[in-house]
Amino acid sequence: MTDFSSYLISEDEIAKRVSATISSEISAEERKEILKFILSIIDLTSLEGADTLQKIKLLCDKAIYSDVPSAAVCTYATFTSKVRKWLKDTSVNVAAVAGGFPGGQVPADVKLMEVSYAIDQGADEVDFVINRGKFLEGNFDEVFEEIFKAAQLCQDVHLKVILETGELHTISNIWKASEIAISAGADFIKTSTGKIQPAATLEATLVMLDTIKEYHHKTKRMIGIKPAGGISDVDTALQYYFLVQHILGKEWLNKSFFRIGASRLFDQILNELSGN
Secondary structure, three states: OOOOOOOOOOHHHHHHHHHHHOOOOOOHHHHHHHHHHHHHOEEEEOOOOOOOHHHHHHHHHHHHHOOOOOOEEEEEHHHHHHHHHHOOOOOOEEEEEEOOOOOOOOOHHHHHHHHHHHHHOOOOEEEEEOOHHHHHOOOHHHHHHHHHHHHHHHOOOEEEEEOOHHHOOOHHHHHHHHHHHHHHOOOEEEOOOOOOOOOOOHHHHHHHHHHHHHHHHHHOOOOEEEOEOOOOOHHHHHHHHHHHHHHHOHHHOOOOOEOEEEOHHHHHHHHHHOOO
């Protein structure tokens, strides 16, 4: 595994950068157009133990029947074949979580079997959770190896690696986990599973965006970003939009490189656009 750089920016500096970035003033028309864009990059998600086929079918219907379809529907892999059928001939991708979601604390071969299963069931994208315990113990090579092997299995399937930043505790850890995931072959890095607090934060996302920017500067390879977990209101979603735009630029403002994991947010945006 490659030696990684250090991240020397303080928490205060990160907070100042976030504050400066998200304070953009926009017209009502600009806000409307940005909200339409955000609708198009949402991964509509349901990852509950009580999920049923009926509930997931309704989620798929929501994804495709608005004027602006969502980017993907993300579920447990046991629903993937049905989601594939329900989204057939649409622009909405099929995403599945894997890797022992949400804890990641299962044997590496089991995590990889789950990745293979999701792909076999028809997933276009796999959201793969890292083992935070191994990371916090300093077993970085093991974390890298798990992601690398998952990336080898994915090939043309997009691999979105979930860091669970709320359990990484420090800015330095978020930076290092981002570098490991990207170097191991992630197509996206994702903040959170949505199962712990804090989930997505602007500060953690800024660190991840800095990592993506540095990697792109060195290699010219574009890596996607997916904040997820707790982004349920429109103004918060706009803040993430401005953060990505400011740090990475307009080149990242499409669903190939920017996603938001949410479900309630979708309804909130639709309500605002319809004037409710």
